[in-house]
Amino acid sequence: MKSFPGLDFGTTNSTLALGTPVPAGASPVPPRLLALEGEAPTIPSALFFNLEDGITRFGRAAVADYVDGADGRFMRALKSILGTSLMKEKTLVGRERVSFEVLIGRFLTHLRETLERDTDAPANSVVMGRPVRFVDESDAADRDAENQLASAAREAGFRHIEFQYEPVAAALFHETRVSAEELALVVDIGGGTSDFALVRVSPERARAPDRREDILAFSGVHVGGTDFDRLLNIARMQPEFGLGSETSDGKRRLPVWYFNDMATWHRINFLYSPKVLADIRGLKREAAEPGKLDRFEHLLLNRSGHRLAGAVEAAKIRLTDEEATTIRFAEPGLTVEAPASRLEFEAATRELVSRIEGAIDAVLAGAGVGADAVDAVILTGGGAQVPAVSRAATARFPHARVAPADAFGAVGMGLGLDAARRFN
Structure with a gap:
């Protein structure tokens, strides 16, 4: 067939x-x-x-x-x-x-x-x-x-x-x-975006060739699982590589963009250039903590940024079920560890969760319905497993079943x- x-x-x-x-x-x-x-x-x-x-x-x-x-x-x-x-x-x-x-x-x-x-x-x-x-x-x-x-x-x-x-x-x-028949709210938290839709569903409606009238509203924001990775990386790991460090004379902090890019999945490859390597070596000569920039230089020379991001992602996933964990990055020539708690993770990502809540509000407003009209909340996407996200998606719908x-x-x-x- x-x-x-x-x-x-x-x-x-x-x-x-x-x-x-x-x-x-x-x-x-x-x-x-x-x-x-x-x-x-x-x-x-x-x-x-x-x-x-x-x-x-x-x-x-x-x-x-x-x-x-x-x-x-x-x-x-x-x-x-x-x-x-x-x-x-x-x-x-x-x-x-x-x-x-x-x-x-x-x-x-x-x-x-x-x-x-x-x-x-x-x-x-x-x-x-x-x-x-x-x-x-x-x-x-x-x-x-x-x-x-x-x-x-x-x-x-x-x-x-x-x-x-x-x-x-x-x-x-x-x-x-x-x-x-039920009114279903979809909360889809993917790797790069969060998307929401309020849809009327039923066995009878499923047979209709055109479903446009059943889609009451939808909304989305450019917030996803990789953003949670990035903020956890910035909060707990990038300080071990120089983020927040000062120059040896104490007059200024090191530029932050190198560290922000090293924590951002799709920007890591752009750091692997002779200019960035020269920049880091130059900063190392004036840094108060040059050993941290030695670690950053290791990431550049060994193209290890995605391995570091993977270690952070794995720790984020563990925090779904654990209250605390250790982010551990280890390869020949470099081992770096940092503790991470769910409380710290939620504090670092509070603004992301707030944006997700705002998008859910926008869907309800766009459909002209209250939270009590929602019969089911459908959580999908890996990011929906983050406890703070699942709470934000379901707390305002106490009478809805989580499908x-x-x-x-x-x-x-x-x-x-x-x-x-x-x-x-």
């Missing part, structure tokens, strides 16, 4: 789901998530250009090559660059300067080839997820981001590309599990359902 793909290209992880068309008026058939790497239905949105063997690796294989110290270029969180000025730049991969649109296209090509091997058929059409807002402050940049993603998908070989808002897709998948959702697959499966409806 013919099936249609929905592709959730995420900042941190990606999924592909196949939706199956059904006769008009029939209930949707649950989509199938493809195994994208071994048996795993998710693949980290990462590439590694291995300069030792000339092979480009994707997902967990890319992360493994990088962590093992192979000579090459590691790329992750490319979705965060869409709509920004960085999309107009090129980055050095070996001896080749490559645009970020081409890099995203190469990752999407890998997914399309996986899809075609699974279905043994050409993959020409796809419904892709998109956040409600790629870029908060500019409608023009937001449109550019969607156009850039569509162009990268065409670069990958897709010919018919349509988009669906990611929280709407999650609501469509949730709908396959309900037995009566179980696949944190990493709900959006992709909803896109697969949408693809079956659109392309049938």
Whole structure:
């Protein structure tokens, strides 16, 4: 039977789901998530250009090559660059300067080839997820981001590309599990963005070909899991590398942008340049704590920034279940440890949570309903597992049930359902 793909290209992880068309008026058939790497239905949105063997690796294989110290270029969180000025730049991969649109296209090509091997058929059409807002402050940049993603998908070989808002897709998948009508609030906290939608769902509505009237409101902010990583990194690890240090004469602090960029997933690669290395060596000569800048220099010389970010991310995940942990970065030549508590983490990220709360308020206001009208809150995305985020998303809805959702697959499966409806 013919099936249609929905592709959730995420900042941190990606999924592909196949939706199956059904006769008009029939209930949707649950989509199938493809195994994208071994048996795993998710693949980290990462590439590694291995300069030792000339092979480009994707997902967990890319992360493994990088962590093992192979000579090459590691790329992750490319979705965060869409709509920004960085999309107009090129980055050095070996001896080749490559645009970020081409890099995203190469990752999407890998997914399309996986899809075609699974279905043994050409993959020409796809419904892709998109956040409600790629870029908060500019409608023009937001449109550019969607156009850039569509162009990268065409670069990958897709010919018919349509988009669906990611929280709407999650609501469509949730709908396959309900037995009566309800008003559902989707809270989708991804790696780079947070998206929200208020949608009426029911078994009867699921059979309708056009669902626009059932989407009461949606909203989004450019806050995601990588932002929580960044602020934890800045608060607990970057001071060990020089952030907040003074010059030896006590007259000024060291520039902060080097450390902020080292804590930001999609900006780390831009630090690996002769100029930045020279800058750090110059700062070291006048720093009150030059040993800390020795550590920063190690990160530059060994291209270790993403390994440090990974250690911070792992600690953030542990703080979901633990009140305190230790962030530990260790590799030949350098070991750095710093304690981190959930209390400190929540203090460092309070502004992010406040922005998420504001976006939820905007959805309710846009729909013209009160919190007591919401029947179900659907939490999806890895960032929704952060305790402060889940509290913020559910506390104002004491009468709503918190609906179980696949944190990493709900959006992709909803896109697969949408693809079956659109392309049938």
